[in-house]
Amino acid sequence: MADSSNGPATPSPRKRADARRNEQTLLEVAAAAFIACGVDAPVRDIAAKAGVGVGTIYRHFPTRADLVVAVYRHQVEACVEAGPTLLASNDSPHTALTRWIDLFVDFLVTKHGLAEALQSDDATFVTLHAYFIDRLTPVCADLLAAAAGAGEIRADIGAFELMFAVGNLCIGANKDPRYDARRVVALLLAGLRLD
């Protein structure tokens, strides 16, 4: 579903040159706006900064989720690919799991408002949630299975549940210095250990 539904991902050569240019500009401007205002950056602001009308945004990215996914796709895919790599390069699957979760947490924590958006009940964001789950849950499942197989962790937690929990723990990560998402996530992973 990822690539078949939304054209924006694959800059098909059938598109007009100005359309491709606008799409590119929008991606850059949106990335900047997300850093500045979070993923809820007003549509009009993004349009204005990109020098286009709001209609142009909606034509390229029908929902906000489409835009967010387009902006962060590279980083999510990098995270997907890091899973097997970490598993191969670490003796302990639990270490690999921890490192991978760290990667994910780093990603979420540095993207202002992303973790919040992932849990927003706004219908616009269900696609976003689905994308993250679709891509990352299988990777997490492999890491979990490896760690459980090695007898390092209990086997009674699902990949979905873990991803969901970690995502939640990243919400508001930069709001108060007394809260450190990384530390709490580490605690959760510690709770998973068997020995």
Added chain:
Amino acid sequence: MADSSNGPATPSPRKRADARRNEQTLLEVAAAAFIACGVDAPVRDIAAKAGVGVGTIYRHFPTRADLVVAVYRHQVEACVEAGPTLLASNDSPHTALTRWIDLFVDFLVTKHGLAEALQSDDATFVTLHAYFIDRLTPVCADLLAAAAGAGEIRADIGAFELMFAVGNLCIGANKDPRYDARRVVALLLAGLRLD
């Protein structure tokens, strides 16, 4: 600050009779609306169901947080009082802590949208967050200190951080059957254990 700032808490006899009546009606209607639509229930809806104008709501509860706090005050206070009680009635402080957190999780999970609101970056809700933290953090701190003192848990987590984390884990608790906030919170508490 809790009682000095917002009249709604103390039904001062200086208020007009119709005002007190409206306030009561609003509390009841709001409670029902929160169950039906979550704490984001449209102001106009609540006003309409209560048979008053929107202005009346804003006069009694200037911010949404005021209304939410008024609706849930009793339950929050019950949670506050449960802390010392549990500590007294359980041999193991860790058990008391676990039970108390369970209470808190139950409260959040059954209040549609409350956990989300607690972390909303909407300025309207910072007061709500502050109220919960003000009331519950000290209780949690006592439980943590007792458990740490008994050597049952590590001492390197603050009450604020734990409350924050638990609150976060309750977000979206009823959204997907694969995610069980209670189970994940239990895992987090397990990660705290020393044994």
Added chain:
DNA sequence: GAACATACGGAACCGTGTTCCGATTAGCAA
């Protein structure tokens, strides 16, 4: 029952997301 303060209602305003259509322009063929 008159005068006053208090409280009420809801119209109006504002900021955002979203839709829609007339104007514009890239791409192409003659």
Added chain:
DNA sequence: TTGCTAATCGGAACACGGTTCCGTATGTTC
């Protein structure tokens, strides 16, 4: 180069929810 056509654009207009404000209504007091 010029003219045609379809793809694309821009932004006005609409929808919706929160918030403010003030003329009106009503409880309260004397």
